[in-house]
Each structure stands twice: as C-alpha cells, then as structure tokens.
Amino acid sequence: MSQSFVAGLEGVVAAETRLSRVDGQKGELIIAGYALEEIAPRATFEQLLYLLWFGALPTAEELTDWQATMAAQRAIPPATYTLLEAIAQQNQDPMLALRMAAGTADLLDETSGDLRQEGASMAAKLPTIVAAYARLQAGQSPIAPNPALSHAANFLYMLTGDEPRAEQVRGLQTYWNSVVDHGLNASTFTARVIIATRSDLASAVVGAIGALKGPLHGGAPGPALDMVREIGTLSRADEVIRAKLAKGERLMGFGHRVYKVRDPRAAVLAEAAEALFATASEADKALYSLAKGVEDTAVRLLAEHKPGRNLQTNVEFYTALLLHGLGLESDLFSPTFALGRIGGWVGHCLEQAETGRLIRPKSRYVGVVGRRWGDI
C-alpha cells in the first residue's frame, strides 16, 4: 500500500504526551494540566521540572528535597572547564560551546540508567556551562555555583557574581516556565528519537541542543532584538520592515508552524518584560516601547505581504526583550532557551522510554534505478 509523504511531518501525530497541549487556532498552551498564564508567572523552575517529570507539583517537603538534589549537582567536571577554555580561545558562539560541552557534563556521573536522575544532573549542570563560558569569553574567571540560591537565581549569580534582585529571578523563572515544553517541536522530537534507540539521556540532550541551535527554532531572539535596534525609532519601522520583506527576508520573532494567532507565550513574556522594565533605565524603557510599536507594524505588514497566512508574534520576540532586560547579551539568548527547554526534553524522554518503541519512519525512494557499475 502506498503511503503519502508529508514534508516536515506537518500535521502528523508522532507521540502521545501528558506534558503540554498546544492549540494553535485558539492560541492556548496547557502545561501538564495548567493554563500557561496561570502557572508560568507563579511557579519556580524547580517546581515546573518536578511537575513535568513526576506528574504533579511537589509538596513543600518534596520541593525542599528536590531543590537540594538539583543544587547539589551544579558543579561541572574539570575537563568540561578545560574544554570551555579551549572553545573560548576560538571565540566560538555560546550555543556551539553549549553543544560541545554538554556532551562532557556527565563525565563523572555514575551511569544509573535512571532518566530522572540523569535529567536532574544535566538540568543542574547546563547553567554552569553557559555561565562559565560567558565569563571565559569575556576574559573573566568562572564563578562557582552557590547551592543556597535557587536554580534561576544561581544562573544569574554565576553570570555576574552579584545576587540578583527578586524581580530578575521572577522574570527568568517566568521565561523558563513559558518555554519549558511545547508539544513535539523539532528539538523535543530529536530527543525522543535518540532516547527511543535506548541511548543515554546526555546524548538526547546534546542532539536536542543541536536542533534548537538552528535559526528557525531557537536561534531567532537575537536577530529579533537586532531588528528592533536597527529600526531605532518607530517612524522608521514601516520603511525598514517593508524593505526586509521585499528582499525576501523572514522577520525573526514572527510566524509559527502551529500558532495561527498570537503565541500565548508572547503575552506572558510581554507582561513579565513590562514588570522588569518598570524599574529599568530610560534607554531600556524606550527600547521596550519601541519594540511594542515594531510588533504592531510587523504584524500589519506581514498580513499585507502574506495575506491569509496569519503570521503573528511568536515567543521569540518578547524573549529577546525579557532576556535583554535581565542583562543577557543576545548571543546568550539561545543557550538560555535551552536551559528552560531541557525540562521538556527530559519529560519527553521519560514518556518515550515508557512506550519502548523505536522511532523509525520510512522514506520514499525518488532516485533513479538500474544504474550499472563501470570502472573509472
């Protein structure tokens, strides 16, 4: 029986999940039963990980244990630092550094085969890698993790050496909670494919980072902010955006494979960014209001450019603003996305391992047949 080929697997259901439900027509995102708008601005990231990996929010006692378990595993192997130093000497992109170093993070871990345990170790160590690399690249010494701080506070602390303010920690947690899982996106599918071969969790995470690194997936927020900066003042927005579209460029931070209305994460992140920018410098306040104007112009011009496509703001646009508001350089945006999305990757690996089924679709041969060997 001939089966149809679906480019990009669009519309193909390739997994069942209890982790998140994405309704692209209504613009709704449910995270393990909770509406995104309800849980993302309230939960800590540790609570979200527990929810996704154990199926329910932790009790107070479980949360204390879980926080301690994660905080105790933040140190990375000395060999990982050596590798990061070598990568920094080449001044490579932080996302490339994360992809290279993540594969060494479990070097000193005992192989347990327990995916939750391996997941906790990876999720605890990746922020240490990202922060250490950022500092090495800037010619500074890495800062050791502080187990007394929460996962989010510790990441910001390892970047700057200063304990972050409560609103900064809240902003980062809301961001990570908003991007923690999103159906069968490309990096999550990659993680599932890898774990389905009964490979180890670190391999699944490294593969997922590789998929996230691409500009059509997790690489958009840096360029989204660049566009706002390039526009500079709202009166230029129309002209600059029209010129980009005329050249066939894609506007980063707009359009989505699933959402045909505004990405609900954009609203949650816009609110979080607004709260953060309330106490920001005048320059950052101006940047935030410029971005809101640019968003309106971009959506209007995309509707003219591609009528009927419903190209709306996606998560990356306000990610860029929020992470900028947290003091992160734009080349850290994609690695910081990975630090949140690892929650979904591990959750999906747990689900995939439950089914035990190897993921192995088919391809249809469209090449020639009947060629004969001939010596050169």
Ligand code: ACO
């Ligand atoms: N700017 C300009 N045109 C666009 C944009 C955009 N942002 N998005 C889509 N289009 C155009 C496409 O060129 C295409 O035109 P065509 O039919 O003439 O070829 C049409 O709209 C439909 O787009 P598709 O590529 O079919 O949409 P798809 O669902 O495959 O792509 C994607 C979704 C990759 C996100 C796309 O919208 C895009 O490239 N956006 C910019 C990058 C971006 O913001 N990525 C982050 C996504 S969110 C995330 O991954 C976490």
